[in-house]
Amino acid sequence: MRRFAVWILFIVPFLAQLVALPWVNRIHPMVLGFPLLHFWLLIWMLLTPLFTLAIHWVLRKEEQA
Amino acid sequence: MxxxxxxxxxxxxxxxxxxxxxxxxxxxxxxxxxxxxxxxxxxxxxxxxxxxxxxxxxxxxxxxxxxxxxxxxxxxxxxxxxxxxxxxxxxxxxxxxxxxxxxxxxxxxxxxxxxxxxxxxxxxxxxxxxxxxxxxxxxxxxxxxxxxxxxxxxxxxxxxxxxxxxxxxxxxxxxxxxxxxxxxxxxxxxxxxxxxxxxxxxxxxxxxxxxxxxxxxxxxxxxxxxxxxxxxxxxxxxxxxxxxxxxxxxxxxxxxxxxxxxxxxxxxxxxxxxxxxxxxxxxxxxxxxxxxxxxxxxxxxxxxxxxxxxxxxxxxxxxxxxxxxxxxxxxxxxxxxxxxxxxxxxxxxxxxxxxxxxxxxxxxxxxxxxxxxxxxxxxxxxxxGQTIVALLLMGYSLVTQFFPAIVFSFMKRNPITKWGAIFGILAGELVVAYTTITSKTVGLLLPFMPQWVKDLNIGIVAMVINLVVTFAVSAFTRGAGAQARTAINA
Structure with a gap:
């Protein structure tokens, strides 16, 4: 179960930043003044560390268990 | 001044x-x-x-x-x-x-x-x-x-x-x-x-x-x-x-x-x-x-x-x-x-x-x-610096070819042998060198493919060939490697 969670946490940023690209490669609508593509990038640069942090937590729990 | x-x-x-x-x-x-x-x-x-x-x-x-x-x-x-x-x-x-x-x-x-x-x-x-x-x-x-x-x-x-x-x-x-x-x-x-x-x-x-x-x-x-x-x-x-x-x-x-x-x-x-x-x-x-x-x-x-x-x-x-x-x-x-x-x-x-x-x-x-x-x-x-321009583009692709040999070496049983790593890296580097020096793109190499394949970074080709050679050579040299290892242990 833990392995699966880590795998998901690892794969989601890759899916969001590589596989999803054909759908977000647009300028409009602009979000907060940024073209959509740029905004998507920004959000994932901020989210990726959270995913890494989540992986860290799960693995540490596993070590303790 | x-x-x-x-x-x-x-x-x-x-x-x-x-x-x-x-x-x-x-x-x-x-x-x-x-x-x-x-x-x-x-x-x-x-x-x-x-x-x-x-x-x-x-x-x-x-x-x-x-x-x-x-x-x-x-x-x-x-x-x-x-x-x-x-x-x-x-x-x-x-x-x-x-x-x-x-x-x-x-x-x-x-x-x-x-x-x-x-x-x-x-x-x-x-x-x-x-x-x-x-x-x-x-x-x-x-x-x-x-x-x-x-x-x-x-x-x-x-x-x-x-x-x-x-x-x-x-x-x-x-x-x-x-x-x-x-x-x-x-x-x-x-x-x-x-x-x-x-x-x-x-x-x-x-x-x-x-x-x-x-x-x-x-x-x-x-x-x-x-x-x-x-x-x-x-x-x-x-x-x-x-x-x-x-x-x-x-x-x-x-x-x-x-x-x-x-x-x-x-x-x-x-x-x-x-x-x-x-x-x-x-x-x-x-x-x-x-x-x-x-x-x-x-x-x-x-x-x-x-x-x-x-x-x-x-x-x-x-x-x-x-x-x-x-x-x-x-x-x-x-x-x-x-x-x-x-x-x-x-x-x-x-x-x-x-x-x-x-x-x-x-x-x-x-x-x-x-x-x-x-x-x-x-x-x-x-x-x-005229000739170095080709090398400049190549640097990153050259070192990327080390990736398989590094990552697989961390597996419990490394599926790659020494010869697999050597020939895989060599094959990858040759593809990188050839495609960079002749300015080949995937589109030029495979003109019959759909546009999205043609746009792929040429480095993908080198990486695939690297992996194929690495695993093929490893399969053939696995026995030899195992023997060498027993020899060292004995």
Whole structure:
């Protein structure tokens, strides 16, 4: 179960930043003044560390268990 | 003497001072010189690994791509986030293994993992062929920055010589300690300069970042996204993926890993790096800001100077001096790491293999003396740089080919044999060399394929061939390897 969670946490940023690209490669609508593509990038640069942090937590729990 | 020049020279002197004082209280044997005695805490390891984020390539190339190509520029920013997730597992594993086996260079890692000095020689040669053009890029960038930022009072040739002499002095004296100390100065200054430029220029010329994007979108519809062909979405995906894999396969990236005191550092850094890399966004803002403001428009590779030209057009001389100083540091700090890494590899993984009786002391001494030699080679290519252009493009693709042999070596039972690794890497490098020198793209190689396949980064082809050869040769040599292992154990 833990392995699966880590795998998901690892794969989601890759899916969001590589596989999803054909759908977000647009300028409009602009979000907060940024073209959509740029905004998507920004959000994932901020989210990726959270995913890494989540992986860290799960693995540490596993070590303790 | 103008005030820009005074500021640049002050920072140059400060960095030489920091580089030299870094050796205080250390006995400079090879381990101390090339890995800092594995004693560095979080900040130094962070800055050494982050050296990759702010180089003259990102400084000039980042703004240059934003200016000249628009949306596709983002690949430079994007691969980092993915590379850092990989680093969460990769770097602690590399560090632990290096510490157990007392490794001093990336080639040592291959020698130990595959029990093959020959593989070490191969990896060293490829590493050096990849690092020299990297160094040359830094020096060329340095020349361009200093010439423009000093308002022409220092020629680019003179600037390159000054930079190289400074860096040679402190690398010879302090090794990686010098790089770490100057990195503190570099990243501190660059952060301030980049954030200031990235906010001030869009606000000054457009009234804000949002307004700037609107104005560019009006003037050049579609420019801020990825185009339908060429640098398309599929080019972008394959390039980001390849670059993320290649991020930690540089020999000097290993060197930065070896300096750490403990492995917890890397896990912490893996979470902070994406946020730090995000600051690179401001470099892109500068490039975007230049699109409608630099007159006359810059053509082709001249776009790399957009940041500098717009700055000269906008700011008083002392501010331009600060920008010049950050450019200088962006060249000499990564440059020092490249010099030190190359010298260590030549001495320990080439010279010592040819001459196994050489004492540790003479290997260490040779590494020091190789610093000016490597620096002179880089200088030669900087000034006679026509042929090196092909190599420049190749560097990153060359080291990316190490990825399979590194990653599979961490599996409980490594599916790759020594011969698999050697022939896989060789095959990958040959494809990289052939496609780069003949400027082949996937579209030219496979003209019958659909457009999205044609747009893929050619490096994908090299990686696939590398993997196929690696596994095929490993399958045939597995028995031989097992026998050799039993022989050693017996």
């Amino acid at each position: 103008n005030s820009a020049l005074i500021v640049i020279l002050l920072f140059l002197l400060l960095s030489i001072y920091l580089g030299l004082q870094a050796r205080r209280g250390k006995t400079m044997n090879l381990e101390q010189w090339s890995t800092g005695g594995r004693s560095f805490g979080t900040l130094f390891v962070f800055l050494l690994s982050a050296g990759e984020i702010y180089t003259t390539f990102t400084f000039l190339g980042g703004s240059g791509w934003a200016y000249g190509k628009g949306g596709p520029a983002f690949y430079i920013l994007w691969y980092g986030a993915l590379a850092y997730i990989l680093s969460y597992w990769m770097l602690p594993a590399i560090w632990r293994y290096a510490k157990q086996h007392n490794l001093l260079s990336q080639s040592d890692f291959f020698v130990a993992k595959y029990n093959s000095p020959a593989l070490g020689v191969l990896v060293s040669l490829i590493g050096i062929i990849a690092m020299i053009p990297y160094l040359v890029t830094q020096l060329k960038g340095l020349g361009a920055i200093m010439e423009i930022a000093s308002y022409g009072s220092i020629s680019s040739t003179l600037a390159v010589w000054i930079g190289v002499i400074a860096v040679t002095i402190y690398v010879m004296a302090s090794g990686v300690h010098g790089t770490a100390w100057t990195a503190v100065l570099k990243d501190g200054l660059v952060l301030v300069v980049v954030v200031f430029l990235g906010i001030y220029l869009p606000v000054h010329y457009y009234g804000g970042i949002g307004q700037m994007f609107h104005a560019i979108d009006q003037a050049k519809p579609g420019y801020l996204a990825l185009p339908a062909t060429g640098n398309s979405v599929y080019w972008f995906i394959s390039t980001v993926l390849l670059t993320a894999l290649g991020f930690y396969t540089w020999p000097h990236a290993f060197q930065a890993v070896y300096t750490a005191k403990n492995e917890q550092t890397f896990r912490r850094n893996a979470m902070v790096f994406p946020l730090y890399q995000l600051i690179l966004l401001f470099v892109f803002f500068v490039g975007f800001a230049a699109i409608l403001t630099v007159k006359p428009p810059l053509q082709g590779s001249a776009g790399d100077n957009s940041l500098l030209i717009l700055s000269v057009q906008t700011f008083p001389k002392w501010v331009v001096g600060l920008i010049g100083a950050s450019g200088l540091l962006c060249a000499i700090v990564p440059g020092s790491m490249l010099l030190m890494t190359s010298a260590t590899m030549i001495s320990k993984n080439l010279y010592k293999v040819i001459n196994p009786k050489a004492s540790e002391e003479s290997v260490s001494r040779l590494a020091h003396y190789l610093v000016p030699v490597v620096a002179l080679v880089a200088l030669y290519f900087t000034f006679n």
